[in-house]
Amino acid sequence: MTSAEARKESELALVKPFLGTGALSAANLFDVKGWVCVVTGGGTGLGLVTAAALAENGAKVYITGRRLETLEAAAKTAAPTSGPGKIIPVQADAATKEGVQKMRDAVAKDEKWLNLLVNIERLTAQSGQSVNRQIVQDALAQWESERVKRKPPNSFGRVFNPHKRQKTARGAILFWSCTSPSNFSLGSLPVQGPLTEDHGISLPHAEPDQTDNSPEALAKEMFENETYEHWLDAYRTNTASYYFTTWAFVPLLSAARTEGGAAEPGNIVNISSMSGVTRTSQRGQFSAATISLTDQLAFELARRALGIRVNTICPGYFPSGMSVFPPDRVSDPEAHAAEWREKWGVPFARAGTARDYAQCIFGIVTNGYQTGSHVIIDGGWLLEQAF
Template sequence: MASPHPLSAAALFSLKGYVAVVTGGGTGVGLMIAQTLAANGAKVYITGRRVEVLETSAHVHGAPERLGASGGGIVPLAMDVTSKESVRATVAKITEKEGFVNILVNNAGVWGGRPTASPKDGPEAFSEAMMAEEKEDNWQKSFDINVTSQYFVTAAFLPLLAKAVSGPTGKVGSVINNCSVGGCLRMSQNRQFSYNASKAAFIHLTRQLAFELSHEQVNVRVNGLALGYFPSEMTTGESNGENESTASNEQFGKFLESMGGRILNRMGTPQELASVVLMLATNDFVWGTVTIVDGGFTLALPGNM
């Protein structure tokens, strides 16, 4: 059988022999990324705290008939990103089974909420609404999960990522951080201050990790995705029996209008996310980038960048 052309999609994006870890991989964007990597040949460990969700996603979306002839597999593995002990235990399990990790996707995240009043309600009402936000369950939790945990998870997996270049692929290990366009904007997207501030911090952490981990004694690539709106439990509020979410374009359109959006009229698709993920996963010439994938949301609001 003839080999594929070196510039064909099959040759460029094959992940045969790769081992990947996707945190928060049981639903939403994490599940889309896990499916993308597995469909192209990788063995993907999906982690999270909800074991039943992970097992369902692995069973349904990791089935050979779903992944196709070139597919790898999806393996559920319970892990709490906020617990160093849980993270260390997971690293120990993967070390014993694999000995290396090619791709770590830091996807786990949380949305804390927003004040119930806005500036148009006046300074007193807006002040009270802002002060009513929970400090621990909103602000501190947002930074703990969206920033601090990403730092420690990356640190814990670093030795396995560094060993990737000695594995069957011969490519250096890669970290892909799921950031957000919310971390790039001056606008608050209807006052979601804690989430956007934490994502801005995560973007900066991504750049700093990219710089430090590029050291010749480590040699691990780090890149980020500043994603716009994709269907997930965070953006739609629910998922179906296969842990996938569906967006209502009409409802989403009204939400965009409230923020002044004009170009974007729908959420992104798994295919639109997958093509970018595969590029970052396979292109060894891409280091330290934060790629905006948002359907033109930030383009429509240039003064807010």
């Protein structure tokens, strides 16, 4: 064999074993048929999108959350009309160790292995209080009627105030922020505030006084208006729950290969948010902790040669249980392209869709060589923002 022939043979070595086998078809590359999956926080938002997409493609999906009625309604609504896929509700609070054990036991009762665990943030209300959705809708109506226009800078080097706020007549607090898909986003203003569903918004109580930048005023505001209890509650719900849920399911995830006959053990996807990358939201501290936790989990499981992969998805703007946009912004983004680009800082000029998200997560969960990664899906939003 000449050197040229040897080089050509070497170039083909990567792909040659798969040619003509059908292994590179999309149907085989992203096949989850017959998988057993758990999606925490699967009753609403991106959790429900995850469950619906997996079930639609033949997976058996357990969705968990605090409110059984929400889970049962989601399972009924998102159940596939044909095929073997199904969605099974399990009431359990992942923010407590007892809840995680209940979740694991419910799955282990009927399953010998687990192919996929998806941890979705379940944000909590400030001090356990909720802001009624109608109050936020009324606040938006007032905001729109006054035609208040705000435009956040979206280029490098500019000062960006992520928490400029204004009280409405109904008492809801409107936070100007474009940092996270968890913003309760209405109109040209994302509104951050607790919802009355499984998901609420978890933000520190403290908000800096933008008119007084003295260190004394800042320290007073951020110290006196915050509590250890709230911080620990938010951390427990949004980060610690991922840790305990992951380790509770490791034996079942490992058994996907040894008992289930899969080519690899089960894998884990943690859903964080863009606020954990940009650091322009106080909630970002918990999202960043989730990203760091993913690194730690991926490392620990890799170095023990268990083969269990762990990755993070950091979504941008997605209409979900925690992010509600006016219908025309979503259904007709071209008519609002300038608003998406200039006010929201999204170069692709639209919100993400369920299809966008499903394509992203399917690529991760079926890629047996990917672990410890943080996948950003934001329509180019991060490209416009200063770190």
